[in-house]
Amino acid sequence: MTGDTGAYLIRRVLLIIPLLLGLSILMFGMTQAAPGDPVLALVGPQAAARPEVVEQARENFGLNQPLPIQYVRWLGNVVQGDLGRSYTFNNLPVLDLITQRMWGTIQLQGLALIIALSIAIPVGIISATRQYSLPDHLVTVGSFIGLAIPNFWLALLLQIWIGVQLGWLPVLSTNQARADFPERIQYFILPVIVLALPSIAYFARFMRSAMLEVINQDYVTVARAKGLGPRAVLYRHALRNALIPMVTVIGLQLPQILSGAVIIEQIFAWPGLGLLAYEAIGRRDYPVILGVTLFAGAAVMIVSVLVDVVYVLIDPRVKLTGSAGG
Amino acid sequence: MTDTNITRDLLTRKLDRRALVGTSAAGALAVAAWPRHLGAAPVRQEGSTIIIGTLGESTTQNPFAANESESYWRAEMIFDQFVRLDYATGGAAPGLAASWEIEGLTFTFAIQPNARFHDGTDVTADDVKFTLEAILTPETASENANRFAAIYGVPEFQGTGTTEIATPAAGTPAAEFVGASTGVSGIEAVDAKTLRITLARPDASFLYSLHYVFVVPRAQLEGQALDRTSTAPFFSAPIGAGPYVFESWSVGSDFIARANPDYWDTGKPMIQSFTHRAITDSSGIANALQSGEINGSLYASPTLTEQLQAAGNLTIEVPAFAAPNGTVFNCRTPPFDKVEVRRAVAMAVNVDAYVQDSLLGLGEAGLGPIAPALWAHDPTLTPIPYDPEAARAVFEANGMIGQTYEILTNAGNILREDWCIRVQADLQELGVNIQFTPIEYTTVVERINTGQFTLDAGDFAGAALDPNDLYDQFHSKGATNVTGYSDPELDALLEQGRTILDQEEAKPVWSQVQQILMRDVPMHWAWYRPFISVVDNRYTGYTVALGDGGLFRSLPDMTFTEAP
Numbered sequence: 004m005t006g007d008t009g010a011y012l013i014r015r016v017l018l019i020i021p022l023l024l025g026l027s028i029l030m031f032g033m034t035q036a037a038p039g040d041p042v043l044a045l046v047g048p049q050a051a052a053r054p055e056v057v058e059q060a061r062e063n064f065g066l067n068q069p070l071p072i073q074y075v076r077w078l079g080n081v082v083q084g085d086l087g088r089s090y091t092f093n094n095l096p097v098l099d100l101i102t103q104r105m106w107g108t109i110q111l112q113g114l115a116l117i118i119a120l121s122i123a124i125p126v127g128i129i130s131a132t133r134q135y136s137l138p139d140h141l142v143t144v145g146s147f148i149g150l151a152i153p154n155f156w157l158a159l160l161l162q163i164w165i166g167v168q169l170g171w172l173p174v175l176s177t178n179q180a181r182a183d184f185p186e187r188i189q190y191f192i193l194p195v196i197v198l199a200l201p202s203i204a205y206f207a208r209f210m211r212s213a214m215l216e217v218i219n220q221d222y223v224t225v226a227r228a229k230g231l232g233p234r235a236v237l238y239r240h241a242l243r244n245a246l247i248p249m250v251t252v253i254g255l256q257l258p259q260i261l262s263g264a265v266i267i268e269q270i271f272a273w274p275g276l277g278l279l280a281y282e283a284i285g286r287r288d289y290p291v292i293l294g295v296t297l298f299a300g301a302a303v304m305i306v307s308v309l310v311d312v313v314y315v316l317i318d319p320r321v322k323l324t325g326s327a328g329g
Numbered sequence: 330m331t332d333t334n335i336t337r338d339l340l341t342r343k344l345d346r347r348a349l350v351g352t353s354a355a356g357a358l359a360v361a362a363w364p365r366h367l368g369a370a371p372v373r374q375e376g377s378t379i380i381i382g383t384l385g386e387s388t389t390q391n392p393f394a395a396n397e398s399e400s401y402w403r404a405e406m407i408f409d410q411f412v413r414l415d416y417a418t419g420g421a422a423p424g425l426a427a428s429w430e431i432e433g434l435t436f437t438f439a440i441q442p443n444a445r446f447h448d449g450t451d452v453t454a455d456d457v458k459f460t461l462e463a464i465l466t467p468e469t470a471s472e473n474a475n476r477f478a479a480i481y482g483v484p485e486f487q488g489t490g491t492t493e494i495a496t497p498a499a500g501t502p503a504a505e506f507v508g509a510s511t512g513v514s515g516i517e518a519v520d521a522k523t524l525r526i527t528l529a530r531p532d533a534s535f536l537y538s539l540h541y542v543f544v545v546p547r548a549q550l551e552g553q554a555l556d557r558t559s560t561a562p563f564f565s566a567p568i569g570a571g572p573y574v575f576e577s578w579s580v581g582s583d584f585i586a587r588a589n590p591d592y593w594d595t596g597k598p599m600i601q602s603f604t605h606r607a608i609t610d611s612s613g614i615a616n617a618l619q620s621g622e623i624n625g626s627l628y629a630s631p632t633l634t635e636q637l638q639a640a641g642n643l644t645i646e647v648p649a650f651a652a653p654n655g656t657v658f659n660c661r662t663p664p665f666d667k668v669e670v671r672r673a674v675a676m677a678v679n680v681d682a683y684v685q686d687s688l689l690g691l692g693e694a695g696l697g698p699i700a701p702a703l704w705a706h707d708p709t710l711t712p713i714p715y716d717p718e719a720a721r722a723v724f725e726a727n728g729m730i731g732q733t734y735e736i737l738t739n740a741g742n743i744l745r746e747d748w749c750i751r752v753q754a755d756l757q758e759l760g761v762n763i764q765f766t767p768i769e770y771t772t773v774v775e776r777i778n779t780g781q782f783t784l785d786a787g788d789f790a791g792a793a794l795d796p797n798d799l800y801d802q803f804h805s806k807g808a809t810n811v812t813g814y815s816d817p818e819l820d821a822l823l824e825q826g827r828t829i830l831d832q833e834e835a836k837p838v839w840s841q842v843q844q845i846l847m848r849d850v851p852m853h854w855a856w857y858r859p860f861i862s863v864v865d866n867r868y869t870g871y872t873v874a875l876g877d878g879g880l881f882r883s884l885p886d887m888t889f890t891e892a893p
Contacts, residue, residue, distance in 0.1 A: 039771035045557065047396025050472035051774045052809040060470040063556045091388040092580045093565070094558060103579065162616040174616045175382075175623070177582050177606055272382075272608040272617075274582040282581060282609065286388065287771070 008315055011323040012308065019304045026300045027081070027293065031074050034289050041287035042066060045090055064090065077293070086297070087290035089283075097294035100279060105261070105298075107180060108268070108275035112260035115195045119202035120253070126203070127210020132237065134215065142207060149204030158197045158270045165193065176271040194271045198264055202256070209252050213245040220244075247318050254310030258303040377889040378602045379868060381881055382614050382623035386581060386607035391564045392543035393463055394557035396472045398627070403605065405882060406586060408543035408569030411438075411457060412536055416874045419704040419794060420832065421536035425452060425544050425570060425593070426524075429536075431830070434481075434528040436535070442522060444593040446546045447568045447575075452593075454518035459547035461526075462486065462512045469555045473541040475808070479532035481508060481515025492529045531828035533835065534797040544570060572598045572885040581607055598885035599870070618643055624865040627879045630743070631689040637863055644864050649702030650857030651875040653695050653791035654745065656736070656752060657852045659782050661813040664727045668849050673723035674784075675713040675853040678755045684856055687747040691861060695854040697843045698791040698799055702875070704832055705796035705839040710847055721759045733762040736784040737776065740767035744858060745786045752786070777811045785811075790852045794875065796839050797827045803851065814851035867891060 042061045043051045050056040061067045065076070080087060086097035130142040166174035172189050179190035217223065218241050226240045265277040276295060283291035314321050387399035392408055395401050412429075415422040426438040444452040461480075464471045467487055477483065484490040492515075508514030508527060515527040528535060546568055553561040567575050570593070573586035584605040588598045606623060608614045615633045617623045619640045629637065629645070637643050656674060658665045665671055680694045699706045724730055736752055738745040746767055753763040763784075776782050790812060792798040800823045801807040805815035822842050829835040846852075862879040864871065867890055872883040 037769075039769045040775055041771065043771040043774045046470060047472035048774075049396065049475075050470070052778050052811070053475065055467070056470050056472065056474065059467055060557070063468070063470055063558045088558065088560070090557070093388070093390050093578070094560065095580055100580070104581075159612050159616070162613070166622075167616050167619045170620060173622055174620045175606075175608065175613060177608075180579065180582075270610045270613050272582070272606065272610070272613055274579065278609065279581065282386070 008323045012312065015308045015311065019301065019308075022304060023297065023301055027078065027297055028074070030293055030296045031070075031077070034287075034292055035070060037287075039287070041090070041289065044287055077290075081297070086294040089291045090288045091283075091286040092288065092291065097290050100291060101276065101294055101298050104274055104276045104279045107273060108277060109260060111191065111194055111268075111273060111275065112198065112264065114191060115198035115202065116253075116256065116260060118195060119199040119206055122199075123203045123206030124210050124249075126207045128214055128237070128242065130207065130211040131214035131218065139211075142211070146204040146208045149200050152200065154197050154201060154264075155266045155270060157200065158193070158267060161193050161197065162270070174271075176273045180274070194267055194273060197267055206249070206252065210245070210249065213248050214241065217241045217245040247314075250310060250313055250317065254306060254313075257306045257310075258299065261299055261302040374599050374601060374889055377600045378604065379600050379625060379865075379884070379887070379889070380604040380606060380623045381625045381627070382606045382608045382617060383627050384607075384609060384611055384614065385628075386609075387584070387605075389557055389564075390567055390575075390578065391555070391557060391559060392545065392567075392569075393469050393471050393555045395543075399605070402881065403584065404543040404569075405571065406573040406603070406884065407567055407571045407575055408545065409444075409571035410540045411460075411542035411544055412539035414537070414540050414794065416872065419537075421539070424540070425457070426539070434531065436526045436528075437519070438524045438526070440522045440524065441593040443591075443595075444570050445591050446570045447589060448546070448549075449591075450546060450548065451521065452544060452546075452570045453521045454524035455521075456547045457524050457542070457544055458509070458512060458516045458518050459551070460542055460544050461516055463545070463550070463555050464542070465513060466555065470557070473538070476534065476538035476541060479528045479530050479535060480513055481506060481527045481529040482513045483515070483529075486513045494529055531830065533827045533830050534795050537795045537797075573603065576602070592885070594885065599888045600868075600884065603884060618863055618865075621865070624868060625881065626863045627860070627881065629861040629863050631687075631691045631859060631861065634689070634691060634861060642866055644866055646862045646864070646873045646880055647691055647859045648862065648873045648875050648879060650693055650700045650859065651702060651793055652858045652860070653698060653700060653854040653856075654748065654786065654858050655695055655853040655855030656748075657777075657785040657787055657790055658812055658850070659780060659784070660851055661780060662783055664729060665783065667727065669723050670727055670729070671850040671853070672713065673720040674752075674756070675850055675855070676716045677720035677724075677759055677761075678752050678853075678855065679715050680712075680855050681715070683748060683751045687744060687751070688856065688859060691859040692744075693857045693859075695856050697854055698846050698852070699796055699839065699843060700792075700857055703792065703794065703796070705792070705836060707836075707840040707843045709840070710843055713847070713850070713853070717755070717759055724759055724761050730760040731762070733764055734783050735764045735766055736786060737766050737768060737773055737782050738786040739770040739773045741770075748786045748856070752784075780811070780813060791854055796835075796842070799823060799842060799846075800827055803846065812851040814849065816845060816849065819845045 042057055042064065045064070046056050046060045058067070065073065068076070077087060084098070086101070088094050088096055089100060092100055126142055130139045133139050162174045165172050172192055176190040176194055179187055182190060223236060223241055226236045261276065265281045267273070268275045268278040269281060279291065280295045283295065311323055315323060383399060385397060385399050387403050388397065389395060389400055390403070392404040395404050410424040411426050413422045413424040425441055425444055427441045429436055429438045440452060440454060440457065446452060461477060463469055465474055465477055465483060465486060481492055484492055506527065509517040515529065517525045519525050549563050549568060550561065553559060553563070572589055572592050572594070574589050576585040576587050578584040585602065587602040588600065592598065608617065611630050611633060614623070614626050614629070615636055618626055618637060619642070621642065634645055638645055658671050660666055684690065684692055684694050694712060696712050697707070697710050701708070736749050738749050740746070749765045749767070753765050756763050773785065773787065777785055777787065790802045801809045803810060803814055804820050804823045819842065822838055822845070826835055826838045826842060829838065860879055862873070864880060868887050869890065870883070870887045871880040872886070873880050874882050
């Protein structure tokens with residue numbers, strides 16, 4: 004890694020701070036600008052028409068303060084690692100809620116990603132090296148089907164078929180957190196299938212085109228001309244280079260791992276971050292909405308820096324010297 | 330086998346039958362050893378458990394902050410209620426208060442002698458006094474504080490004024506009434522197990538309201554903040570005197586509680602533990618019920634009931650209706666300030682078609698502000714007829730043809746959205762345009778409270794269980810009178826109604842109240858929402874009850890029998 008690259012990365016990391024600040028102001032403004040008064044929902048239907056109770060509750064939540072003061076107070080706490088307390092999740096600290104839910108989401112999405120890649124990469128290679136063969140056509144058609152199937156529909160179908168009718172696997176995954184290892188696997192199978200299927204299709208298509216692009220390059224022809232065997236050409240020369248653009252694609256998918264798959268978590272009652280965000284929005288739980296957004300935003304920014312680092316590591320030709328914004 | 334293991338095995342459907350047979354045999358032995366003259370022996374079912382899944386999740390474990398069905402139901406299970414509701418009569422039934430005597434405006438309660446909190450301490454009159462005063466403390470911001478406003482000394486306690494004493498004829502306490510020296514003077518702990526409450530004015534709802542009193546131990550909470558934002562450790566591991574003891578809660582997923590072995594109602598609960606699971610997808614709930622991963626659910630959607638019925642392993646119960654829905658009119662805005670116009674809107678809508686199409690026959694067409702199942706309902710009421718031609722004549726006479734009026738509802742409530750669409754379609758047919766605005770719940774509340782609406786499909790008017798709800802809603806000085814309706818005759822009747830404690834004596838008054846409201850139609854009480862409960866056939870002993878928690882209110886009475 005050159006000095007230029009190092010300086011670039013430091014700039015990128017430092018840039019995360021103003022970006023997060025901007026994000027927090029934007030999110031704070033947006034939650035406040037949304038119509039409706041969250042205090043009315045918090046006090047309950049019996050009290051919503053009673054101003055004395057509503058105003059008291061507003062004071063208890065600190066929502067009677069002017070907006071800039073609310074924001075500065077919140078920010079001051081965030082800097083100290085305190086994301087505040089939720090309004091509607093038993094008053095729990097937001098940070099506790101995020102850390103509780105985070106692992107469930109990372110495990111589920113991480114597993115789906117690993118499985119998707121370990122199927123999609125070989126499938127993409129086979130498809131590219133046997134272009135226009137029957138397997139290639141099957142992969143192409145299969146990919147389109149995989150991308151076209153709505154995942155909520157597939158999830159419900161699998162629940163009814165495998166969970167209810169055949170009784171092989173649990174319909175809900177709530178228990179996964181309490182289950183021990185071998186038994187725990189069963190809770191992952193259905194949601195992982197649903198999550199991995201479109202990814203397999205997407206990655207396989209991408210792998211195929213990346214591979215096709217590489218095997219038509221001059222250096223591959225040179226390698227063949229040198230008399231290298233087809234395997235050596237494929238794995239030592241073509242594959243390595245075809246995997247570089249895959250890093251970008253995988254990098255783009257990583258933020259989703261942290262923000263969660265809202266619909267799939269909802270259908271399988273998988274307590275993850277996506278479900279947390281969904282519930283918090285429905286209940287107008289400002290501290291949780293802000294906490295989750297800030298967390299997801301930070302994750303996206305950190306991941307994009309990491310992807311750049313990986314690029315430098317795997318491809319010696321890449322030097323990161325552009326201005327931090329570009 | 331531990332409880333958790335059994336829960337897990339039930340879930341994975343690898344239940345070891347021998348383990349269950351073993352415990353039933355032990356149960357049978359216990360019965361054999363029980364002295365015959367004591368009647369049937371209470372049999373606890375070792376290892377039995379139930380998993381209840383609901384769409385909604387409780388938002389708090391703080392009983393003072395509870396304001397939705399899930400939180401109220403859990404509060405009942407953990408804390409118990411001071412007084413319970415008897416669903417057969419709508420009256421009060423013993424809870425932590427074993428019995429009471431009423432003398433004028435003074436209520437003397439005897440507390441269950443063997444009631445103890447989960448930490449082993451006695452439930453005393455002092456704890457009940459503390460709990461009531463906590464609800465009344467303004468800083469608590471409890472939605473139930475106003476229910477206890479009639480207690481002597483409340484204005485002084487809240488710092489809002491001095492107690493106004495009712496006319497002597499109503500049985501006023503003596504002018505020299507002193508009462509308790511601390512807190513609310515009208516709430517006195519006479520001795521450890523006797524509580525005396527004195528009212529400043531007659532309040533027919535008072536006993537009913539006591540079912541919102543979830544008794545907490547004073548020793549644990551004295552001096553702590555009690556509102557929803559309280560960080561008191563008590564609220565993350567609450568201690569009550571209820572049938573179930575809190576075990577754990579991973580918020581947004583599973584709440585687990587186990588049976589209280591020292592429950593005052595000896596022998597109950599039978600089922601040894603329960604899990605309340607939040608499942609935010611209604612199809613997920615239906616599938617999990619069929620696969621047996623959850624054993625019961627509340628508030629199932631009517632569209633899923635056919636599928637659930639076909640499953641064969643489930644019982645579907647629809648409790649008597651208590652929640653009237655329909656069209657709320659803003660009686661201040663023309664042309665809806667005219668009775669004939671409001672009545673015409675009601676006549677224009679085909680309610681029976683709505684009940685069939687949207688409630689799939691599980692709900693019922695409405696008949697007035699007090700549902701037929703409730704004691705105060707007047708059986709002589711006749712529904713507003715479906716008569717589109719008569720309605721059209723009224724609309725024409727009032728220049729409403731071609732005009733547009735807005736109907737509001739909270740977005741996401743499918744049954745109410747359906748109702749709005751039905752109103753829209755049926756009125757359009759007659760030449761009156763309806764603009765349907767589904768908006769977020771709190772925006773509806775804001776607009777309704779400030780009178781910025783024309784029509785609304787909500788539940789802002791109509792008695793849930795207690796007819797006295799109508800006082801706040803339709804008295805011209807009612808705190809939640811959103812329709813702006815006002816009628817001196819009705820005002821007088823509502824004032825009278827809430828002073829009569831005896832149901833039989835009060836019925837004629839409520840009958841007149843209903844006649845007036847059906848005549849003047851400030852709201853078209855068009856349909857009753859069905860609260861559908863679903864339970865696995867192996868569970869029995871429940872009561873199909875109205876209100877929060879549905880049939881799982883009677884969880885302490887329920888038993889589990891493995892299918893033969």
